[in-house]
Amino acid sequence: MARIGDLDAARPAPEAPPEDMVRIPGGTFLQGSPERTLDWLDSEGQAFPRDWFTDETPQTPVTLPDYLIDRHQVTVAQFAAFVSRTGYVTSAERAGGSMVYGEQYWEVLEGACWHRPAGYGSGVRNRDDHPVVHISFEDAEAYARWAGRRLPTESEWERAATGPSYRLWPWGDTWDSRNANTAEHTAGALGDLDAWRTWWGAIHAAQGPMPQTTPVGAFSPRGDSVDGCADMTGNVYEWTSTLAHLYAPTTRCDPTIHLVMGRFRVIRGGSWMNFRYQVRCAERLYGDPTGWSNFALGFRCARDVTAVPDVDDNGR
Secondary structure: OOOHHHHHHHOOEEOOOOOOEEEEOOEEEEEOOOHHHHHHHHHOOOOOOHHHOHHHOOOEEEEEOOEEEEOOOOEHHHHHHHHHHHOOOOHHHHHOEEEEEOOOOEEEEEOOEOOEOOOOOOOOOOOOOOEOOOOOHHHHHHHHHHOOOEOOOHHHHHHHHHOOOOOOEOOEOOOOHHHOOOHHHHHOOOOOHHHHHHHHHHHHHHHOOOOOOOOOOOOOOOOOOOOOOOOOOOOOEEEEEEEOOOOOOOOOOOHHHHHHOOOOEEEEOOOOOOOHHHHOOOOOEEEOOOOOOEOOEEOOOEEEOOEEOOOOOOOO
């Protein structure tokens, strides 16, 4: 009869993660925000109403197995290699444009796509290591399949951002604008939307609607999650595979949020154009998966953990 130790030794070992991925250990964590976070948001005098954030509540225990997730957001160079080898044409290219924030509002900009982020006349020269933008849900899924990966679920994304216990931002509960690419990193503290509009107006006047992304990992290691994932806060929003839903049917939130439940996909992480309140680990946004994209939206990939078969001395 085999001993327990012999059986343990016979089990295939889990694979070592690729260098560009992080292994997240399985377990149970609390997804979402406690009510005290919403109270704190109210007390901060930030620009948005409480109902914009109540879809983060109630906190819900979620159990996940071990999984792998990209250390960084998918870059322009990585997406260019995918396009070069497959001939893939993105949703924005097929549609003839994508969303940008103009001088005062969101608009579809003709010609905007992953290699023309600010429309005709712009390009991605010297941006190989920046996160790719103007990526639709369809585009992200196509790349992930080609790479032998998949999009992370919302729960996988949040666990990789927050760690095994709740925290406001990947590094902790104290905001530090030096840790992530957000509007407050480039502009300083922004107290209201008027200050944000002044900041963006100056950039737009000088550069047009050019995404203010930074190279992936530029804020590492100080801004990394406890598991070593970079840019989980800011730089670009990221698609997840999860269909929009409320954590509890009794949750009251902004009416516009109810309109997208069951239709849109969850987007996470905030971006270079957001306030500190919009780039928290539990903050949720939603995107239309039927071809919609914009100049602050990208993605990263995930993968299941597989077992590596034992190899004997003869390589069998």
